Amino acid sequence: MERERFLGRVHAALRGAVLPDGEGPSAAPEIRFDRPVTRFVEQAEAVATVVTRAESSEQVADAIGEVIGDDRTYVGWDDLEAFIPGWDAMANGRGWVRVDATVGTGSRTADLARVGDVKVGITGADVAIAATGTVVLAHGPGRPRAASLLVETHLVLLPVNRIVPSLHDALVAVRDVDTSNVVAITGPSRTGDIESILTLGVHGPRQVHIVLIGGAWIHGLGRRNRRGRAATGSTPSS
Amino acid sequence: MTFRERIQGAFAEGVPIAIDRGARGHYEHRLEAAAAFPQMEVMRDRARRIRAEVIAELDVHLRRFADSVIRNGGSVFFAADAAEANEYIVNLAREEGVTRAVKVKSMLTEEIRLNDALAAAGVEAVETDLGEFIVQLAGERPSHIIAPVLHKDRYQIGELFAEKLGVDYTDDPGTLNDIARTYLRKRFLTAEMGISGANFAVAEDGAIALVTNEGNGRLCTTVPRIHVAVVGMERLVRDREDLAVMFEVLARSATGQALSTYTNIVTGPRRSGEPDGPDQFHVVIVDNGRSATLGSEVAEILYCIRCGACLNACPVYRHVGGHAYGSVYPGPIGKVLTPSLFGLEEWHELPATSSLCGACQEVCPVRIDIPSLLVELRRRSTGTVPAGVRRGLAAYAGVTTRPWLFRLVTRLATWVGKLWSRDGWMRRVPVLRGWTEERDLPAPAPETFHDWWRKRGA
Numbered sequence: 083m084e085r086e087r088f089l090g091r092v093h094a095a096l097r098g099a100v101l102p103d104g105e106g107p108s109a110a111p112e113i114r115f116d117r118p119v120t121r122f123v124e125q126a127e128a129v130a131t132v133v134t135r136a137e138s139s140e141q142v143a144d145a146i147g148e149v150i151g152d153d154r155t156y157v158g159w160d161d162l163e164a165f166i167p168g169w170d171a172m173a174n175g176r177g178w179v180r181v182d183a184t185v186g187t188g189s190r191t192a193d194l195a196r197v198g199d200v201k202v203g204i205t206g207a208d209v210a211i212a213a214t215g216t217v218v219l220a221h222g223p224g225r226p227r228a229a230s231l232l233v234e235t236h237l238v239l240l241p242v243n244r245i246v247p248s249l250h251d252a253l254v255a256v257r258d259v260d261t262s263n264v265v266a267i268t269g270p271s272r273t274g275d276i277e278s279i280l281t282l283g284v285h286g287p288r289q290v291h292i293v294l295i296g297g298a299w300i301h302g303l304g305r306r307n308r309r310g311r312a313a314t315g316s317t318p319s320s
Numbered sequence: 321m322t323f324r325e326r327i328q329g330a331f332a333e334g335v336p337i338a339i340d341r342g343a344r345g346h347y348e349h350r351l352e353a354a355a356a357f358p359q360m361e362v363m364r365d366r367a368r369r370i371r372a373e374v375i376a377e378l379d380v381h382l383r384r385f386a387d388s389v390i391r392n393g394g395s396v397f398f399a400a401d402a403a404e405a406n407e408y409i410v411n412l413a414r415e416e417g418v419t420r421a422v423k424v425k426s427m428l429t430e431e432i433r434l435n436d437a438l439a440a441a442g443v444e445a446v447e448t449d450l451g452e453f454i455v456q457l458a459g460e461r462p463s464h465i466i467a468p469v470l471h472k473d474r475y476q477i478g479e480l481f482a483e484k485l486g487v488d489y490t491d492d493p494g495t496l497n498d499i500a501r502t503y504l505r506k507r508f509l510t511a512e513m514g515i516s517g518a519n520f521a522v523a524e525d526g527a528i529a530l531v532t533n534e535g536n537g538r539l540c541t542t543v544p545r546i547h548v549a550v551v552g553m554e555r556l557v558r559d560r561e562d563l564a565v566m567f568e569v570l571a572r573s574a575t576g577q578a579l580s581t582y583t584n585i586v587t588g589p590r591r592s593g594e595p596d597g598p599d600q601f602h603v604v605i606v607d608n609g610r611s612a613t614l615g616s617e618v619a620e621i622l623y624c625i626r627c628g629a630c631l632n633a634c635p636v637y638r639h640v641g642g643h644a645y646g647s648v649y650p651g652p653i654g655k656v657l658t659p660s661l662f663g664l665e666e667w668h669e670l671p672a673t674s675s676l677c678g679a680c681q682e683v684c685p686v687r688i689d690i691p692s693l694l695v696e697l698r699r700r701s702t703g704t705v706p707a708g709v710r711r712g713l714a715a716y717a718g719v720t721t722r723p724w725l726f727r728l729v730t731r732l733a734t735w736v737g738k739l740w741s742r743d744g745w746m747r748r749v750p751v752l753r754g755w756t757e758e759r760d761l762p763a764p765a766p767e768t769f770h771d772w773w774r775k776r777g778a
Contacts, residue, residue: 085386088398088607092379092553095615101376102620102689104369110565111359111366125578184595190545194509197596214579223593227542231535249579250564257525257560262392262590262597263542266583271535274575275451275467276474276493277338278345284450284497285504286535286582 113248118212125215129269131290145293157183158204160224165206165239183226203229207240209252216268218252220259236287242296323669326644339641342470347632349576367569368686370562371623381523381556388526392588394601401608402432410441418512424537425449426517430648446507448536457484463642466628514540518551524559527587531580547598554622569685573627609661618693621656623686630680652680656693671697730768737764
């Protein structure tokens with residue numbers, strides 16, 4: 083149906099509509115936590131996410147090394163330096179190899195097969211939500227969605243100062259990013275479709291590991307990464 | 321088939337036991353989630369207000385949404401009905417040489433029977449939500465709007481997989497899950513088109529917001545070359561702030577989760593320099609009876625966000641299961657939505673299948689007054705009440721408005737009670753066979769109230 087006719091029909095219907103008013107508040111209630119980082123970790127662990135706290139570059143490298151194993155290949159974002167200063171040197175030093183995840187320049191199917199075989203994906207998180215243990219990823223150039231989707235294990239690098247209290251805060255923080263996709267991830271892929279019995283790893287990653295990067299050395303980290311993605315507004319206490 | 325016949329079919333298959341267990345579980349999880357969230361009640365009030373305000377200016381927000389989608393590089397098609405929506409998608413599939421489409425569970429595509437239209441055009445449509453995949457394998461239809469396979473147990477699913485997928489029988493949910501994962505992953509990677517619904521469409525920035533727990537929503541909107549989102553015209557919110565409020569109540573009401581595993585926000589086809597994502601993004605906005613519903617006394621039903629909480633809370637749904645309703649929308653919400661969208665004449669039975677207990681309204685995240693809407697539909701459908709019921713009610717009115725006749729009939733009833741009852745119960749009453757087939761009828765008191773009162777006064 084032609085657009086104006088469709089909208090005209092809706093407009094006409096509204097004249098006869100019986101629409102009870104919502105008498106609710108004009109703004110959503112605020113959600114705040116005294117200890118947002120503690121809350122984040124509790125909530126993340128409650129949905130089967132593994133959280134490792136790392137306070138030094140060495141600890142971060144060890145945490146990643148444990149996940150990536152002897153395979154040493156991963157698909158990931160090309161701007162991880164924005165989440166861990168010294169990432170490139172660390173990855174080179176440990177011999178980790180980033181598999182190109184660009185899809186569709188040649189054969190889409192062949193590209194997908196190549197990416198789909200990689201077991202580990204490494205991404206940052208633009209913001210994270212204390213209320214629900216969620217990480218929020220704004221995609222864009224250099225940031226394949228596949229890194230948090232096609233892999234068996236998704237590893238997230240999360241500087242502690244990116245934790246915000248609520249979904250509202252997180253969606254507002256990434257609203258102006260120039261991207262075709264934002265995703266908020268709360269734990270590994272799951273289903274209860276068979277007799278409501280919880281099963282992990284249906285279509286998405288079977289495991290989600292968050293390396294929560296804290297300590298004095300992250301204060302040197304820019305509050306904005308190189309594409310100008312907004313970081314967080316508040317400095318949480320743990 | 322009548323509602324009653326469908327119920328008997330469900331009972332014969334033993335469906336209600338699985339349904340009751342599943343629905344009750346979801347209901348209890350919702351209670352726990354609401355109790356664990358101090359802002360729940362205020363958030364519901366806010367959510368209701370958001371829905372009321374956006375529906376009251378729906379044409380304005382639809383226009384804004386469509387413009388935003390186009391600005392993001394997507395296409396928008398307005399479909400007056402199911403046929404137009406299906407035709408657009410089938411033509412697109414033909415033009416683009418699509419042979420296989422992967423689908424995210426969408427009640428709207430069930431409503432318009434998109435899979436049938438695609439199959440007729442030679443396009444294989446593969447459902448990828450685990451529950452919906454099982455339903456599709458079995459050649460059935462979903463029995464619950466968020467848990468499509470609530471009516472089957474794992475033994476039935478194990479047998480189904482063994483028969484249809486040629487795997488060894490297993491009833492272990494984890495193994496069944498892995499079988500489906502492997503089977504469907506191949507299809508994801510080779511499908512040219514991904515088809516989704518939308519939990520919400522955001523007017524401000526043209527975003528489609530889609531939640532899943534399994535990740536199939538992200539795969540369908542990322543991997544194939546073309547993404548088609550089929551959106552009911554009422555599923556709009558104004559902006560990101562509104563969207564956040566809706567998500568605060570949606571998953572808690574649906575499954576008792578604070579947030580679904582994946583909250584996926586799609587703003588168009590992939591942009592310049594992005595390594596993956598679809599090259600084409602099409603939005604099909606569907607009316608299919610919604611504008612008629614909007615112009616009616618039951619327009620409030622369009623506030624619905626399809627969480628399924630009312631199904632889980634409903635004593636009738638728990639007793640009979642989703643298939644008994646005969647519509648893609650079962651349960652309390654379906655009793656209003658089905659006759660509103662598809663015609664009260666055909667679906668006049670559904671508003672009657674409720675005791676008006678109000679359990680649905682109590683759990684509804686946007687506090688839709690479902691009982692009042694049911695009463696309104698009953699009022700409008702009095703013309704379609706079966707002749708027998710109408711005669712019965714006329715007789716009842718005749719008796720109760722004539723005191724002498726009322727006294728005579730009640731006195732007769734006490735004799736009937738004395739003659740035919742045992743221990744205060746009547747097991748078979750010829751004119752009330754529908755009732756006494758499944759339960760006993762309490763016998764009338766041995767003395768009428770009038771007689772008792774007169775004696776007491778003397």
